[in-house]
Amino acid sequence: MNDMSLLERAVDQTEIKISARDVQVWYGDKHAIKDVNVDLLDKTVTAFIGPSGCGKSTFLRCLNRMNDTIDISRVEGRITLDGEDIYDRRVDPVQLRARVGMVFQKPNPFPKTIYDNVAYGPRIHGLARHRAELDEIVEKSLRGAALWNEVKDRLQEPGTGLSGGQQQRLCIARAVATQPEVLLMDEPCSALDPIATSQVEELIDQLRAEFSVVIVTHSMQQAARVSQKTAFFHLGNLVEYGSTDDIFTNPRDPRTESYISGRIG
Numbered sequence: 001m002n003d004m005s006l007l008e009r010a011v012d013q014t015e016i017k018i019s020a021r022d023v024q025v026w027y028g029d030k031h032a033i034k035d036v037n038v039d040l041l042d043k044t045v046t047a048f049i050g051p052s053g054c055g056k057s058t059f060l061r062c063l064n065r066m067n068d069t070i071d072i073s074r075v076e077g078r079i080t081l082d083g084e085d086i087y088d089r090r091v092d093p094v095q096l097r098a099r100v101g102m103v104f105q106k107p108n109p110f111p112k113t114i115y116d117n118v119a120y121g122p123r124i125h126g127l128a129r130h131r132a133e134l135d136e137i138v139e140k141s142l143r144g145a146a147l148w149n150e151v152k153d154r155l156q157e158p159g160t161g162l163s164g165g166q167q168q169r170l171c172i173a174r175a176v177a178t179q180p181e182v183l184l185m186d187e188p189c190s191a192l193d194p195i196a197t198s199q200v201e202e203l204i205d206q207l208r209a210e211f212s213v214v215i216v217t218h219s220m221q222q223a224a225r226v227s228q229k230t231a232f233f234h235l236g237n238l239v240e241y242g243s244t245d246d247i248f249t250n251p252r253d254p255r256t257e258s259y260i261s262g263r264i265g
């Protein structure tokens with residue numbers, strides 16, 4: 001698939017999947033996210049862009065409560081998934097993270113077989129009643145991550161024996177296996193070569209048929225290629241959010257304009 005065909009696919013989805021209101025994040029005294037309000041759409045790829053340290057990853061981690069795992073961080077405000085407050089005390093963060101999956105910068109397969117990497121989530125969440133059902137989930141997830149053909153004859157080999165690009169697709173298969181509704185990706189291609197990057201980018205475009213995808217990226221070319229919506233962060237503020245086309249061709253805020261034209265960053 002070429003770049004333009006990804007870019008030209010219209011945003012046809014308007015259903016809000018995640019809604020953030022007045023979100024603040026502190027690390028100790030450091031105010032890392034300031035009053036962020038945004039509605040992220042279902043079945044849409046949203047890119048978070050902005051200079052290093054502006055808070056992209058911090059805000060991403062708010063969306064599946066990964067910041068809970070950082071002792072000194074404090075999150076305020078309201079974030080809803082399908083209208084339900086994800087910070088409500090009745091919400092189990094482990095269950096939430098099955099619905100809002102995450103793929104990290106560096107591929108991090110478990111030291112287990114390819115099969116067990118993918119089967120891990122469905123097993124702990126009880127998604128399969130018997131082995132045949134688990135086999136089906138593993139195959140479907142590996143197909144969904146465009147990896148099945150490369151690994152179908154070596155499912156019992158260690159996941160860590162795959163190439164970097166294959167490992168990242170394995171991590172995507174692992175995230176997809178719990179049937180998430182949202183997939184968060186924190187610079188998923190930064191450790192990959194150009195070929196693996198383009199495979200993962202094509203995959204992201206396919207994944208949005210089923211999920212809402214949010215991707216943090218330092219590459220404006222990548223944001224333009226894969227996303228329909230873009231959010232530009234600067235010094236903890238969400239400065240501008242809109243269609244990727246508008247952000248890149250007609251930014252409204254001078255800070256966005258400076259960033260995309262390479263004057264800040």
Ligand SMILES: Nc1ncnc2c1ncn2[C@@H]1O[C@H](COP(=O)(O)OP(=O)(O)OP(=O)(O)O)[C@@H](O)[C@H]1O
Binds near residue numbers: 030055056059072
């Ligand atoms: N675990 C942490 N403890 C303390 N401060 C943190 C922590 N994580 C991030 N920060 C600080 O919060 C701010 C936002 O960081 P964050 O990693 O979210 O930015 P980013 O835009 O994702 O940066 P990059 O593009 O470099 O990954 C920075 O000032 C950073 O130093």
